[in-house]
Amino acid sequence: xxxxxxxxxxxxxxxxxxxxxxxxxxxxxxxxxxxxxxxxxxxxxxxxxxxxxxxxxxxxxxxxxxxxxxxxxxxxxxxxxxxxxxxxxxxxxxxxxxxxxxxxxxxxxxxxxxxxxxxxxxxxxxxxxxxxxxxxxxxxxxxxxxxxxxxxxxxxxxxxxxxxxxxxxxxxxxxxxxxxxxxxxxxxxxxxxxxxxxxxxxxxxxxxxxxxxxxxxxxxxxxxxxxxxxxxxxxxxxxxxxxxxxxxxxxxxxxxxxxxxxxxxxxxxxxxxxxxxxxxxxxxxxxxxxxxxxxxxxxxxxxxxxxxxxxxxxxxxxxxxxxxxxxxxxxxxxxxxxxxxxxxxxxxxxxxxxxxxxxxxxxxxxxxxxxxxxxxxxxxxxxxxxxxxxxxxxxxxxxxxxxxx
Amino acid sequence: xxxxxxxxxxxxxxxxxxxxxxxxxxxxxxxxxxxxxxxxxxxxxxxxxxxxxxxxxxxxxxxxxxxxxxxxxxxxxxxxxxxxxxxxxxxxxxxxxxxxxxxxxxxxxxxxxxxxxxxxxxxxxxxxxxxxxxxxxxxxxxxxxxxxxxxxxxxxxxxxxxxxxxxxxxxxxxxxxxxxxxxxxxxxxxxxxxxxxxxxxxxxxxxxxxxxxxxxxxxxxxxxxxxxxxxxxxxxxxxxxxxxxxxxxxxxxxxxxxxxxxxxxxxxxxxxxxxxxxxxxxxxxxxxxxxxxxxxxxxxxxxxxxxxxxxxxxxxxxxxxxxxxxxxxxxxxxxxxxxxxxxxxxxxxxxxxxxxxxxxxxxxxxxxxxxxxxxxxxxxxxxxxxxxxxxxxxxxxxxxxxxxx
Numbered sequence: 001x002x003x004x005x006x007x008x009x010x011x012x013x014x015x016x017x018x019x020x021x022x023x024x025x026x027x028x029x030x031x032x033x034x035x036x037x038x039x040x041x042x043x044x045x046x047x048x049x050x051x052x053x054x055x056x057x058x059x060x061x062x063x064x065x066x067x068x069x070x071x072x073x074x075x076x077x078x079x080x081x082x083x084x085x086x087x088x089x090x091x092x093x094x095x096x097x098x099x100x101x102x103x104x105x106x107x108x109x110x111x112x113x114x115x116x117x118x119x120x121x122x123x124x125x126x127x128x129x130x131x132x133x134x135x136x137x138x139x140x141x142x143x144x145x146x147x148x149x150x151x152x153x154x155x156x157x158x159x160x161x162x163x164x165x166x167x168x169x170x171x172x173x174x175x176x177x178x179x180x181x182x183x184x185x186x187x188x189x190x191x192x193x194x195x196x197x198x199x200x201x202x203x204x205x206x207x208x209x210x211x212x213x214x215x216x217x218x219x220x221x222x223x224x225x226x227x228x229x230x231x232x233x234x235x236x237x238x239x240x241x242x243x244x245x246x247x248x249x250x251x252x253x254x255x256x257x258x259x260x261x262x263x264x265x266x267x268x269x270x271x272x273x274x275x276x277x278x279x280x281x282x283x284x285x286x287x288x289x290x291x292x293x294x295x296x297x298x299x300x301x302x303x304x305x306x307x308x309x310x311x312x313x314x315x316x317x318x319x320x321x322x323x324x325x326x327x328x329x330x331x332x333x334x335x336x337x338x339x340x341x342x343x344x345x346x347x348x349x350x351x352x353x354x355x356x357x358x359x360x361x362x363x364x365x366x367x368x369x370x371x372x373x374x375x376x377x378x379x380x381x382x383x384x385x386x387x388x389x390x391x392x393x394x395x396x397x398x399x400x401x402x403x404x405x
Numbered sequence: 406x407x408x409x410x411x412x413x414x415x416x417x418x419x420x421x422x423x424x425x426x427x428x429x430x431x432x433x434x435x436x437x438x439x440x441x442x443x444x445x446x447x448x449x450x451x452x453x454x455x456x457x458x459x460x461x462x463x464x465x466x467x468x469x470x471x472x473x474x475x476x477x478x479x480x481x482x483x484x485x486x487x488x489x490x491x492x493x494x495x496x497x498x499x500x501x502x503x504x505x506x507x508x509x510x511x512x513x514x515x516x517x518x519x520x521x522x523x524x525x526x527x528x529x530x531x532x533x534x535x536x537x538x539x540x541x542x543x544x545x546x547x548x549x550x551x552x553x554x555x556x557x558x559x560x561x562x563x564x565x566x567x568x569x570x571x572x573x574x575x576x577x578x579x580x581x582x583x584x585x586x587x588x589x590x591x592x593x594x595x596x597x598x599x600x601x602x603x604x605x606x607x608x609x610x611x612x613x614x615x616x617x618x619x620x621x622x623x624x625x626x627x628x629x630x631x632x633x634x635x636x637x638x639x640x641x642x643x644x645x646x647x648x649x650x651x652x653x654x655x656x657x658x659x660x661x662x663x664x665x666x667x668x669x670x671x672x673x674x675x676x677x678x679x680x681x682x683x684x685x686x687x688x689x690x691x692x693x694x695x696x697x698x699x700x701x702x703x704x705x706x707x708x709x710x711x712x713x714x715x716x717x718x719x720x721x722x723x724x725x726x727x728x729x730x731x732x733x734x735x736x737x738x739x740x741x742x743x744x745x746x747x748x749x750x751x752x753x754x755x756x757x758x759x760x761x762x763x764x765x766x767x768x769x770x771x772x773x774x775x776x777x778x779x780x781x782x783x784x785x786x787x788x789x790x791x792x793x794x795x796x797x798x799x800x801x802x803x804x805x806x807x808x809x810x
Contacts, residue, residue: 003486003699010482010696015445017474017693019452019461035456042454044422045686049450051440051633051640053424059775069422077415081408091496092682118663122670126678129661137665228456228685235456236682256534258523260542265527273531277497277641280633281450281686288422291415294408370464 026387029367030178030334033381034210034230037285044288045234045281053280061267063275063283064088074287081294082208082223084215084241088250089227089283090276093205094123096224096240097172099271100201101131103249104169111169113160117148117184119177124203133169136160144325144338146180148173150188157196170199175213176206180326181309181334181379183211190219199246205229207332208239209293210381211302215241222246227282232289237282296382302331308380308388309333315392319399325375333380339373341404346373356398363394431792434772435583435739438786439615439635442690449693450639450686458685466672468680468688469493479692486699487613487628489620489646493655494632494688495681498610499528501629501645502577504676505606506536508654509574516574518565522553522589524582529608538574541565549730549743551585553578555593562601575604580618581611585731586714586739586784588616595624604651610634612737613644614698615786616707620646627651632687637694642687701787707736713785713793714738720797724804730780738786744778746809751778761803768799 003010027033037045048054057068064075078087090096101114114128118137128135136159138152153171160168173189176182186202193200201222204213208225209232215223221243228235242250254265268274278286295301309330317324321341342356349355356376357368369377380388399405408415432438442450453459462473469480483492495501506519519533523542533540541564543557558576565573578594581587591607598605606627609618613630614637620628626648633640647655659670673679683691700706714735722729726746747761754760761781762773774782785793804810 014692014695017449031457040420045454047424049639052436094678118666125661137663234454234686256530258542261523273499273528281639287419
């Protein structure tokens with residue numbers, strides 16, 4: 001064991017892993033607000049921290065069939081929450097997308113095109129690549145709103161049909177995008193998919209658990225959500241909601257057989273190599289937070305949360321050379337602000353682009369992306385009003401310090 | 406929100422998720438002993454419980470390039486620990502296997518056969534199925550030892566060569582199997598693979614972190630390990646160790662490009678859809694436990710742990726109609742005992758096969774698989790000697806109660 005020689009060094013390196021994020025700081029990290037654990041999830045995390053803890057009472061060798069803790073019930077409740085026929089958990093939202101494309105590729109082997117909005121997450125592109133498919137983008141309006149032309153979907157469908165003589169394999173719409181936090185109404189795309197007979201996947205990684213979503217009303221066949229992004233789960237864990245029509249495709253049972261032993265595993269789901277890798281903390285924290293997530297995703301609370309982001313925007317918009325990107329007013333609180341004034345400061349600042357993050361941190365605010373001063377992404381989701389107001393004041397005070405107000 | 410009507414019911418159902426496993430019980434669950442958190446991992450789990458917590462200081466958009474916490478260093482140390490060129494983290498050991506087969510299928514598209522031992526985990530079979538490959542098994546000696554005929558590998562290689570005119574795609578050996586805890590020496594298979602020029606994958610899900618492993622010495626090209634099974638991580642998290650030769654295949658960069666936007670992601674690893682889903686608790690607990698795991702996987706401690714299983718076996722073997730399955734003496738403490746005496750009791754017991762688990766639980770011992778009395782799997786890994794002795798006493802006392810001693 002060569003490494004044993006270094007055991008003191010290893011202890012030093014790894015035995016004191018700590019995080020600066022704690023109650024003394026206000027965290028406005030764009031990806032982290034929706035994933036913050038509820039008190040119930042933190043309790044469950046500690047209780048179920050060990051590997052395979054959810055499987056203590058597994059009787060059937062399937063995570064989705066465990067009754068204690070109530071996984072069976074939970075998956076049903078999750079489907080009711082999204083108003084879709086079925087729900088399964090996955091390693092992450094990106095795995096949900098990959099799996100949908102994999103399953104549809106087997107069902108419709110001639111269809112090779114996935115139509116997506118041009119603000120889709122990089123993992124949407126990579127899921128297409130991993131499935132050896134081709135991407136067709138629907139354009140957006142560009143600076144400063146970057147609004148997806150929803151009407152562009154029909155044009156691209158027609159193009160694909162005429163060029164390829166085949167329907168697209170899948171239409172994907174990003175419900176709320178990662179970059180500008182723009183909200184897209186799934187209804188017109190759902191109706192279009194119905195009309196043309198094309199499966200429709202809503203990527204709700206940033207919205208499921210934050211905004212109300214009704215799949216049936218919007219003709220959504222598949223929905224991908226993220227427990228660690230937006231459903232207060234430790235994770236990583238994804239959700240895949242799907243229509244009954246695709247039940248046998250998604251929950252494809254294994255058919256392989258040992259050539260000597262005849263071993264076979266017909267109860268195991270091949271799509272997930274048996275069980276998706278969420279056995280333990282990821283699933284139990286998602287379940288523990290679920291009652292609060294159901295409440296917070298209702299219209300009324302979602303609107304109150306949007307008000308917080310809009311309040312910040314209203315107060316910082318007059319800082320010199322500052323422009324809020326994306327559609328306004330905000331529906332989802334993920335916000336992107338172009339801060340060319342700060343960028344100008346960074347050019348001559350000894351800490352370069354890092355100064356902004358550091359000045360916010362001095363004031364007890366963390367979560368700004370490191371080294372970037374040209375654009376600033378923040379997320380006010382779940383902050384209290386006094387925290388929102390304090391964040392706004394700090395933002396303005398830093399601008400004042402650098403003569404930008 | 407139809408579910409809101411049920412919010413009280415939801416709170417009741419999910420807000421008090423607790424686990425019976427705690428310090429008052431001795432847990433002998435066959436899958437769980439190696440995954441139990443170290444004190445350092447429990448601390449890190451709480452600190453990094455929120456989604457994406459490892460990504461606080463991500464500068465390059467790649468989990469394997471994060472320097473704070475020291476992920477870059479950790480992956481290097483992990484590779485040194487296994488004595489292999491490179492290591493990456495994955496969603497789970499099964500994903501590591503699936504990925505190796507995927508990568509090799511692209512490299513050698515004509516090779517369609519994966520040779521495995523006939524005690525391979527079901528997820529090994531499912532990884533083969535998911536990659537549209539065919540399985541060829543190497544036989545074992547059957548009851549009661551179920552010892553893999555390592556010399557059978559060469560025979561099967563020759564069969565494949567002559568039947569298909571192509572080499573097998575991959576040789577897989579299960580280092581320690583899930584069912585009998587049998588240990589297999591990888592050396593002769595590694596040498597064989599060298600001789601024939603076939604890639605060699607050691608599935609060390611049950612052994613990496615428990616037994617010493619030296620990949621170079623054993624000519625291992627790929628190794629899959631499991632953080633939640635055997636490396637004291639909360640997980641789920643897998644490890645994939647691989648030789649430099651396969652670096653570009655495993656770490657395949659994305660090449661997709663948006664047709665309108667020209668968006669591309671050449672820095673992202675397509676094999677992992679960007680980053681493997683371990684950002685947060687799974688990875689940080691693996692890192693926090695690592696110094697202790699390095700120590701415990703050395704020869705001396707591994708031998709002491711094996712002694713514990715062998716002690717139990719020595720003391721219970723004379724219980725009527727009891728037979729220890731698998732090779733003896735134990736090298737790995739996962740143990741399978743045929744308990745036909747208990748099975749006879751179950752036939753007329755009001756609690757049927759559940760009685761055994763319940764009687765152990767009354768004595769403070771948990772982790773027996775539910776409803777099964779014919780075979781009993783247990784794992785003494787990491788128990789103290791007093792706990793091992795107490796478990797043995799309880800085992801014998803239950804046998805006495807039912808007139809089996």
